[in-house]
Amino acid sequence: NAGVTQTPKFRILKIGQSMTLQCTQDMNHNYMYWYRQDPGMGLKLIYYSVGAGITDKGEVPNGYNVSRSTTEDFPLRLELAAPSQTSVYFCASSGPTSGEQYFGPGTRLTVT
Amino acid sequence: AQSVAQPEDQVNVAEGNPLTVKCTYSVSGNPYLFWYVQYPNRGLQFLLKYITGDNLVKGSYGFEAEFNKSQTSFHLKKPSALVSDSALYFCAVREQQGGKLIFGQGTELSVKP
Numbered sequence: 001n002a003g004v005t006q007t008p009k010f011r012i013l014k015i016g017q018s019m020t021l022q023c024t025q026d027m028n029h030n031y032m033y034w035y036r037q038d039p040g041m042g043l044k045l046i047y048y049s050v051g052a053g054i055t056d057k058g059e060v061p062n063g064y065n066v067s068r069s070t071t072e073d074f075p076l077r078l079e080l081a082a083p084s085q086t087s088v089y090f091c092a093s094s095g096p097t098s099g100e101q102y103f104g105p106g107t108r109l110t111v112t
Numbered sequence: 113a114q115s116v117a118q119p120e121d122q123v124n125v126a127e128g129n130p131l132t133v134k135c136t137y138s139v140s141g142n143p144y145l146f147w148y149v150q151y152p153n154r155g156l157q158f159l160l161k162y163i164t165g166d167n168l169v170k171g172s173y174g175f176e177a178e179f180n181k182s183q184t185s186f187h188l189k190k191p192s193a194l195v196s197d198s199a200l201y202f203c204a205v206r207e208q209q210g211g212k213l214i215f216g217q218g219t220e221l222s223v224k225p
Binding site: 100 | 144156206
């Protein structure tokens with residue numbers, strides 16, 4: 001049971017480039033989330049999904065896009081990378097009732 | 113709107129002493145409350161939660177938390193701190209209906225030998 005996996009672990013992008021951060025969970029959780037973590041700022045919710053085919057914006061969605069074609073996968077897309085998107089990105093999943101979220105190991109992204 | 117506050121950026125404790133990491137919250141209904149721990153370069157790990165029932169909740173690694181409705185607080189405690197408890201701790205709240213968590217800004221716990 002791998003839990004929540006994320007790829008890549010690290011990435012450096014140039015301004016204007018695009019990339020997709022991958023997230024997969026094997027716990028059959030309906031809920032999935034993307035957060036970014038900036039130093040001293042806690043976690044900010046980017047997008048979330050309550051099930052396959054359903055996504056919604058979180059607190060800081062600008063510059064990002066998501067899709068949820070399967071229960072397992074929840075990729076995050078950056079279309080035109082900007083230095084402000086330099087951060088650590090975490091994916092998480094949870095069941096519908098218990099509430100606790102299970103986090104992946106994170107992707108450290110630098111945009112220069 | 114939901115909110116969570118962790119009033120201390122850093123807490124310093126000597127090994128063997130009790131520790132407390134503070135958290136206060138604001139929600140419109142009944143809260144679901146959570147504590148998570150983050151070790152360097154790792155994702156967040158779930159420690160414990162309060163949904164309903166006994167106000168004192170026990171979790172992983174000897175941690176516990178006390179829910180106080182009148183003070184809208186959910187402080188994390190441990191009777192005897194270990195150096196290995198040094199990490200970043202996050203409090204989070206969720207309204208009873210809905211999946212999203214709101215996280216506090218985190219408290220850095222440092223336990224010295």
